[in-house]
Amino acid sequence: MRKIILSIITIAAIASSCSxxxxxxxxxxxxxxxxxxxxQVANLAMAFPNDTIVKLAxxxxxxRAYSDIEIRDKTGNTLLVxxxxxxTDSTAVISTVKVMDSRYKTPEGISVASTxxxxxxxxxxxxxxxxxxxxxxxxxDIQAFFTIDKKELPASLQFDxxxxxxxxxxxxxxxxxxxMLGWH
Numbered sequence: 605m606r607k608i609i610l611s612i613i614t615i616a617a618i619a620s621s622c623s624x625x626x627x628x629x630x631x632x633x634x635x636x637x638x639x640x641x642x643x644q645v646a647n648l649a650m651a652f653p654n655d656t657i658v659k660l661a662x663x664x665x666x667x668r669a670y671s672d673i674e675i676r677d678k679t680g681n682t683l684l685v686x687x688x689x690x691x692t693d694s695t696a697v698i699s700t701v702k703v704m705d706s707r708y709k710t711p712e713g714i715s716v717a718s719t720x721x722x723x724x725x726x727x728x729x730x731x732x733x734x735x736x737x738x739x740x741x742x743x744x745d746i747q748a749f750f751t752i753d754k755k756e757l758p759a760s761l762q763f764d765x766x767x768x769x770x771x772x773x774x775x776x777x778x779x780x781x782x783x784m785l786g787w788h
Contacts, residue, residue: 721776
């Protein structure tokens with residue numbers, strides 16, 4: 605009888621530990637899949653065991669350092685682009701994560717395949733920044749910013765980076781170019 609009870613407890617413990625595994629494509633405030641805001645560059649292989657990790661060299665060859673790190677799936681598609689806090693330190697943690705693949709989603713279902721209207725319905729927009737080629741939408745709730753190409757905006761807003769752009773001026777159908785999460 606003890607063996608049966610012990611077996612049931614063991615099976616229940618294993619089942620509950622399996623269900624506690626984070627979704628490999630879920631985005632939250634301090635997590636992107638298995639990557640957290642405390643993951644060190646040296647430990648990326650553990651967070652992405654089935655993917656390819658590519659260190660991108662800086663344009664300054666004399667530095668012989670790596671700046672960004674791309675995570676690519678088995679077919680070579682870029683999933684994420686990671687920027688470490690310190691580029692020459694393997695114990696450094698990631699400071700920004702650029703989400704490139706639509707499988708990565710927030711709990712509210714927002715991904716790079718979403719639109720401005722979907723962001724606006726799910727989150728409170730903290731601020732909007734007008735740059736030369738893009739509009740950047742900041743959402744403090746998840747420490748994220750969404751980039752929309754100015755080609756998605758009305759012609760009157762596409763060529764002036766000094767104009768303050770309001771949410772009402774951005775079409776709900778404007779597509780996300782990419783989005784990033786900033787940590788630390």
